[in-house]
Amino acid sequence: MIGGLPPLQWLLTFRAVMEAGSFAGAAKLLNLTPSAVSHQMRALEGRLQRPLFLRVKRTVVPTEEALAYSASIGESFARLVTATSRVSSGADARRLPIHASPSFATLWLVPRLKQFLRAHPSIDVALYASHEPARLGQDGILVDIQYARPVPESCEAVPLAEELIVPMAGPTFVAEHRLREPGDIARVPLIHSLRCVAPWDQWAARHSPHVPLNPRGLQFDRAHLALAAAADGLGLALESTLQAGDHLRRGELLMPFGALGVPAIAHRLVYRREDRDNPEIMAFLEWITGLLAQERHPDRR
Template sequence: MPTPTDASLNLPPLKAIQAFEQTARFGNVARAAEQLNLTPSAVSHQLAKLEAMIGRQLFLRNARGVTLTPVGEQYLADVSGILHSFAVATERASSDVSLDCLRLHASPSFGFLWLMPRIEQFRQSHPDIQINLSCSYESLHFSRDKIDVDIRHGQPNWPTLEVRSVPNEHLAVMASPALLAKSPVSSPEDLLHRPLVLSEATLVNWPQWFAQHGLSRPDSPYPLSFDRSYMALEAARLGLGFALESTLLAREFLSRGELLVIAPERLSVPVSAHHLVFPKAHAGFPRVRRFLQWMQQELGRDFSY
């Protein structure tokens, strides 16, 4: 009968790892206890046991909660994804082994406008992978929410995670052919007197765009504003105003001629707004590796790092 190796004897209890991960996530022992359905004292006991085993302090305690020490930050980066890997392994053991489930989460507009029109291409190329896609603006927790890859919108500030930014994304002024025929635009100043659709979700919106062109925002209020890019683009397609939106998200509208970009060389703004985010350990999952390779092909070039 095999005997435990020295390495296996040094493995910390799973409860201690769970207590550490949840406490690091919330910065609060009581909140971690709530998530784990334990008492705060039980979580504190697990943390103390883990720190004693490691021989280093993982948290700094203060009146407002806890913060990770540099050792704690490194430990969190090293163990990130392990609990999720356990959950995935358990799920696969109890399900059809002929299918591997790729769990994706995306910001709503990216999921609806860019990913959905292409997801069948991925499925046809990888019929052994089942796809589960959810969409929201939340930054989900990978292990708790069972997410392989999260496609996020915003500034890429997730230091403990692998981040691959989508390249070649621009915000551009666009409108329907009918609106452009009725209200042509040849300079930024022209847009001061045009109906503008405000997209609240973009990293650069109309006030910043006008400032970049040395102009103040129009005095008149925006006739329409939306908190989702797909709604702003649909409003522009219907001829309700000029939108400042992502050419990446608008690709289908543009390819069908339902929207036109106005003077792209002068009036567009480069942005790094969408990012594929995942724990470093997930890069070793074959389904994730295949999805990342497919995304590279679809986007036409390598990701920026």
């Protein structure tokens, strides 16, 4: 018995009775005697402390509780069959549980995940996303792609890429507001990406120290939301070229002041030192760092 559960044989017999509609029919399905079936059902009812069947002559009528119990057991058995099939047919499959910050997962990783799966068809990826860092070794997560977080002492961290935090906006917004010089930020609504490592006042102090910031603007706690708002013409956003790379390549966002930005190394791939020989982690690390380097220097391919 596991965790207070009745014996599995009782549950199998119960399902057989529900399917056959009688103890005698269930006995034939299971190659048991009717008395053995009856004994098991009495024992199951005793364990549950409630009747499951109304005995009417040679037939049994399930109670409402029996109908609900049977449906739940059937779902559980179906999951067991599926899990068993996966294990028995996927002996060569390897799973890599990855955690990532939501915006990086949405904007960069998921659009490129097909490339990793093609390069490593024997690895199945399980991807989780939240702002809080993963508890490596406790939640089953092997890799964490963190954004601007301290690295635990028990872990190794690999910087993924140097990012440039720059102002960007949709083409229509740039044209309508004639954005050409850093001082133009005083004339337009600003989009504040609250988790960005470089806020607007830091950028302004470096590139337009004498220009007051426009107090109007939107605030978002996720980079992908701030970038979507900027692409939709709602303001001028200050965000990472790594996060916004696909938007910029598609022309959905422009950098009206060019590469005037704040450099940062904010995204790191983190894993436990004791897992440094894990082949799935090393395969993913090699793939992601190689692809990021290619995208940063496409002429070196």
